[in-house]
Amino acid sequence: MDPIIESKNISKRYNINHQRGGYISLREVLTNAFKNPFRFLKKKVARAFSTKEEFWALRDINFKVRKGEAVGIIGPNGAGKSTLLKVLSQITPPTIGEIKIHGRIASLLEVGTGFHPELTGRENIFLNGAILGMPKIEIVRKFDDIVSFSGVEKFLDTPLKHYSSGMQVRLAFAVAAHMEPDILLIDEVLAVGDAEFQKKCLAKMHEIIKKEGRTILFVSHNLQAINQLCPRSILLKNGEIVKDGPTQEVLSEYANMSNSNSDKYGDLTSSRIRPRIGEMDTDFSWTKIKVLNSKGEESTNILFHDPFEIIFSGEAMKDCPHTVIALGLRVKSKPENDYIFMKTQVTDGFSDYIKKGINEFRVKFDINILAPKIYEVAICADGHKVFDWIPIATELNILNLGIQPDISWRMNHQSGDLDYPCTWSINQSLNKI
């Protein structure tokens, strides 16, 4: 059978010049220059002398997708996943190469594209549907389904601006889920909404793939979702395909891929780490964090039940006695203080004394009973003239690769953040009929 999507040698080049964007306000420039004059100057000079103005977001991307396939696209930040979807959905042209697509294509790069706050929910369903490429007759036909899926019946004739953000997302996903293209491109849509709604979205997507036999390309950081929805995956790194094959193999390759070169986490001195709650005249501040997997490699992707270690360090200007160091773990997108646990070093019986210079802390999790989810790691230092609390120092992605997609779907419906080790037994009466 002919492939429904065929990508030949697709490459995409960006000029960094464009990417910088001309919309930096004068105030921003001034505050940056004032706050850190040295770094500001260094940046300016580096920019002036740098000759590197090109950036290849994609390089020689070759793949074929057959009709009815669901393909996951994964990779670290900046690997080119979203660029690939943008090229496929004709939003931006490739620099080199050719793609052949047989059929109607619809892309869902964002939920609620084109929603207008002044229009009512009803009007927005039609507008959003039209923007996503649904014919009006189709929207009319599916209108009731869309409304009941979104659960906002009562507010249909209220302007969208009075909706809560959750309601807006629900309405947006409801419209998107009722599209009927031959090929559907989805980018990180599940990253929004509360856990309950995310589950509903996943279930709906599962239904779309399984029942309707539609071709889907799905970009996500939620590897668990990819594992459940897509039998095949493509791993991208630095704009190139690293691996293309059965999802389980690709995911284990990804889990073992060292992510030391991704600078999203790790360096805590960067001003990009936000939110950060700290006092101005603190004597101690966090500098670094990393997660090691059971093989001792640096990676934030940890296999289910696999031991891991979190190493974090901070620098003290002088000796800081009686400082409490804490490490907390929270399921991603849960409320701020909803930690699964928050552990301090005091309970572990070593000195609460921080010495001048670099202090490194290691927390080893020999038994890993975390459920396969994405977690956020918080670290905190609290003492006399010391306060530095980083709610999201790094992310931790617990991956369950050992289960088949179909079964995992039911398994994942079990609630809870921990896979607490317990054994079941059953007593049944031996009545014979």
Added chain:
Amino acid sequence: MVIIIRPKKRVTWNDIKEIWQYRELLYFFTWRDIKVKYKQTAIGITWAVFQPFMSMVVFSILFGHFGKIPSDGVPYPIFVFIGLLLWQFFTSSLTNASSSLVSNQSIVTKVYFPRLVLPIASTLTNFVDFIISSFILICLMIYYQFLPNLIGLFILPLLLIITFMIAVGSGMILASINVKYRDVRYALPYFMQMLLFVTPVIYPPSIAGKYSWILAMNPMTGVIKAARSAILGTTPTNWLLLAISAIVGVLLILIGVIFFKKTERFFADVI
């Protein structure tokens, strides 16, 4: 249906057919802009009447009463209002079209559709304002007991189409420039203000004497002049001038479409 995505694309007849395929989206964008335009304003759609009406009053007092500018023997308010009606349609169409891409940035970067739909839709929106403010003209004629040349009214749709072509054509060019250089946003209102004075809106073109050929280079001159001749019936219609306007309109729309199409594919990267 086969879609082929390549680095470079030529402008073909298919691009025009594609707009027809997306006519529903064109309709929805127009509908949205009309709906949203006067939302959360106290007097709502009255603004469409109020703006040209106030300009008419001010111009009538300044130029008609004090300036004693000739108006072809017609009450000056009627004379100036015909000009203003078309002028307002032209300026707001051009302004809306040129900002249409930037103001729909979030859609342009997330969904594919023929981008030409955006400037066209934002121009179509202004027809509503045009129709509403036309009622003032009728009221003015009743007030001054002026009987218009009814047969001449049939030429109005043609004039509107020519104005539409001029506005959309130049709007497309400005919109694609605006994607990269937001200077358009600041330059355009200033430019439009200047242009008002070299267009015979507040005065008859005869006032320029032997230099009236300068005015003829402005495509809106032919349109406004023809509108006055047709409705007021005081001067014969200058068909040559109108033909020039029409040709300029067609040329502008052709250049506009080609320029827009050439730059279109990079909008999402640059915007």
